[in-house]
Amino acid sequence: MLNDGEFQSEQIGSFFSFAKASDEFGVSLIGEARIPKRSAQLCETILRMYEAGTLSFSFEIMASVMSERDGVMVIDAAEGNELIGMAIVSVPAYPEATALQLVAERQEDHEMDETVKKLAETEARLKLAEEKMMDDEEKLRQKDDVLEETTEKQKQQEAELAAAQEQLAEKDARIAELEAQVSQLEPFKAEVEKLKAEKEAAELAAKQQELAAFVEAQGLDVKAENVASAIAELNYAALIAEANKVKKNDVKPTVAAYALTSGLTVKGEYGDLLEKARLAQGDCE
Secondary structure, eight states, X not given: OTTTOOOOSOOOOEEEEEEEEEETTEEEEEEEEEOOTTOHHHXXXXXXXXXXXXXXXXXXXXXXXXXXXXXXXXXXSOTTOEEEEEEEESSOSSTTOBOSOOOOOOHHHHHHHHHHHHHHHHHHHHHHHHHHHHHHHHHHHHHHHHHHHHHHHXXXXXXXXXXXXXXXXXXXXXXXXXXXXXXHHHHHHHHHHHHHHHHHHHHHHHHHHXXXXXXXXXXXXXXXXXXXXXXXXXXXXXXXXXXXHSOGGGOOOOOOOOOOOTTOOXXXXXXXXXXXXXXXXXXXX
16 A cells, blocks of 8 residues: 555565566566465465466556556566566456466475485485495594504514514523622632732742842942832833942942843943943853
């Protein structure tokens, strides 16, 4: 209603497409509409009217652009020309404004379509699940391979550890055996070391006695601190240096009956000091 903007009719559906078509009437506007099936009585009434050939329509058009062709007023698609309403009537303003086709979707087909759709969705989910399961199986197989490899390495390490422990046990046994032998030889070792020390001491004393006799033959005082220290240390160079300080004319020749060991031979400026000792040694021989 123009005064309050309220509709005095009930909307039962809506158009979803329009197209112009050339037919026996000239040019017609063909529209397609959908009517919900939630009202069984409405659908039954429309079906009866269609079967009886009385399903006609009335259109309300707001036109601002019109033209006349051969005495006929033509309202074509143009800016300002609008289709503002359509109603189902029994007696239309234009007799040719009738239903061309009525398509009724059966509930069984709809349910079948829904079932097929759900089945397709189920198959799609099942395919995704199978792909995921295959992916999981592949990952599990890879993990099994890694686990098997790790287990094999662990076995190898355990075998190497066992071999190392066995070798260590053998070495420990050998060490124990040698320690037992050593413990048995300890008394002999101590005795040998004692005899060795006694022998070294005797040889040192003999060398010191021989060196003391040599020093006395050279006119040195064996009791002097530096001379006694050199004799104790078997420091031949120090003793020769001390003997060199003694003048030849101050030395009283003395024939000593001893053998100068260690192959001591002094020539040059010491010749007359040690040569006599060698001559004396030769005389003794």
